[in-house]
Amino acid sequence: SIAMITAIGDKRLARRFALATSSLTIKLLESEDPEWRDEIVLKIARDVFGMDVRRDNRVVGGIAYDYSLGLKDYLRGALAFNRLEWKLVNRVVERGRVPVTAHELLRLLKDRVMEHVLSLVERAGKIRALPSPVEEAIRELRGKMPAAIQLELAAVKSGPETWPPCMRTIADRLMAGENISHFANFAFAAFLSNIGFEPHEIIRFYANRPDFKERIAKYQVEHIAGLRGSRTKYMTPSCSTMKTNGLCIKDGALCGGIRNPLAYYRRATKKIRKIDKNKAEVGGERGEAGGEVIGDSGPNGDTPSDQQISGNPR
Ligand code: SF4
Structure with missing residues (x-):
C-alpha cells in the first residue's frame, strides 16, 4: 500500500x-x-x-x-x-x-x-x-480520485492579503490537506463567516482534509454561521484565545497589538480601499491630462466592510 x-x-x-x-x-x-x-x-x-x-x-x-x-x-x-x-x-x-x-x-x-x-x-x-498489475491499479485509482480543491486564494473575495497571519496559516494547512485541531477549524470558519463568506464558500476550504465529510462540514459551518440551532452567529475567537490554543503567529508581533483577528482584517481592507482610491484619483488626473488611465483599480465591492458581528469580541 x-x-x-x-x-x-x-x-x-x-x-x-x-x-x-x-x-x-x-x-x-x-x-x-x-x-x-x-x-x-x-x-x-x-x-x-x-x-x-x-x-x-x-x-x-x-x-x-x-x-x-x-x-x-x-x-x-x-x-x-x-x-x-x-x-x-x-x-x-x-x-x-x-x-x-x-x-x-x-x-x-x-x-x-x-x-x-x-x-x-x-x-x-x-x-x-x-x-504492471500494480501500475494498472494505480492508473485506475488516479482516474477515480476527485481533483484537489485548488482555491485561487487571490481570487476569493476578501482575499488572504487582508487576513491575519494566524488565519492565513490555517488556510495554508487546510489547502495542504493537513488535519488541524477542532479549535483551529472553528476559529477559521467563524472568521470567514464574520467577514462575509457564505457557508458553501467556507466548506470548500475544508474539502482537502483527510476526514472531510461534506454533510457534517455543512452542518457545522451553518451552525457557526448562525443558520442552525440557537441561530447565534459565532464570534471570531479573540487573540488571547488564539494564543492559548497555540494558533497565534509570532506572539502577535505582526499584528500591532490588536485584540481580535477581525481588527487586522478591517485595518487591512481599509488600507487597500485607500490605496485603490488614490490610484483611481491619480488615474483620473492622468486621464484628464491625456495620460493613460489606470483601469479596474477601484474599490473592491465584495469587501463586506459593513459586516456585523453578533456579540462582542472575546
Ligand atoms: S495577534 Fe491575533 S490576529 Fe495576529 S496572529 Fe495572533 S491571534 Fe492572529
Missing part, C-alpha cells in the same frame, strides 16, 4: 490512508483481550514510538489511571486536542509525569501511528519500477 500511495503522489490520499490506518490500528488494539492488550500497547508506545510511558495503576480524584507519561510526551500529543480534560491545568502532574487512562494512551497513540505512516510514505521516496 505504501508503494502505491507513494507512486500516486497525492498528499491528500496519503493523509487519508494514514488516518484510516491509525483508526484501524486503535480499533484492533481495543478489541484485544485486556489481559495482554495493555502489555502490547506499552510495548508499541515504548519500542516503536520511544514514548516515556510506564504502568501506573492508581485512582486519583475518582479516576482510575493505568499509565503515566513523561510531561514532554504528554504535551506533544495533548496540545493538539481541545477538550478541557486534556489541558495540563486540568491534569494531575507528579514529578514530571502525567497519569493517563488506557483509553487516553490509545488516543495519543493514534496520532503517533498516523505520523508514522506519513513518514513511511515520505521516506519511500520515488518508486521507479512497479509490477
Whole structure:
C-alpha cells in the first residue's frame, strides 16, 4: 500500500490512508483481550514510538489511571486536542509525569501511528519500477480520485492579503490537506463567516482534509454561521484565545497589538480601499491630462466592510 500511495503522489490520499490506518490500528488494539492488550500497547508506545510511558495503576480524584507519561510526551500529543480534560491545568502532574487512562494512551497513540505512516510514505521516496498489475491499479485509482480543491486564494473575495497571519496559516494547512485541531477549524470558519463568506464558500476550504465529510462540514459551518440551532452567529475567537490554543503567529508581533483577528482584517481592507482610491484619483488626473488611465483599480465591492458581528469580541 505504501508503494502505491507513494507512486500516486497525492498528499491528500496519503493523509487519508494514514488516518484510516491509525483508526484501524486503535480499533484492533481495543478489541484485544485486556489481559495482554495493555502489555502490547506499552510495548508499541515504548519500542516503536520511544514514548516515556510506564504502568501506573492508581485512582486519583475518582479516576482510575493505568499509565503515566513523561510531561514532554504528554504535551506533544495533548496540545493538539481541545477538550478541557486534556489541558495540563486540568491534569494531575507528579514529578514530571502525567497519569493517563488506557483509553487516553490509545488516543495519543493514534496520532503517533498516523505520523508514522506519513513518514513511511515520505521516506519511500520515488518508486521507479512497479509490477504492471500494480501500475494498472494505480492508473485506475488516479482516474477515480476527485481533483484537489485548488482555491485561487487571490481570487476569493476578501482575499488572504487582508487576513491575519494566524488565519492565513490555517488556510495554508487546510489547502495542504493537513488535519488541524477542532479549535483551529472553528476559529477559521467563524472568521470567514464574520467577514462575509457564505457557508458553501467556507466548506470548500475544508474539502482537502483527510476526514472531510461534506454533510457534517455543512452542518457545522451553518451552525457557526448562525443558520442552525440557537441561530447565534459565532464570534471570531479573540487573540488571547488564539494564543492559548497555540494558533497565534509570532506572539502577535505582526499584528500591532490588536485584540481580535477581525481588527487586522478591517485595518487591512481599509488600507487597500485607500490605496485603490488614490490610484483611481491619480488615474483620473492622468486621464484628464491625456495620460493613460489606470483601469479596474477601484474599490473592491465584495469587501463586506459593513459586516456585523453578533456579540462582542472575546
Ligand atoms: S495577534 Fe491575533 S490576529 Fe495576529 S496572529 Fe495572533 S491571534 Fe492572529
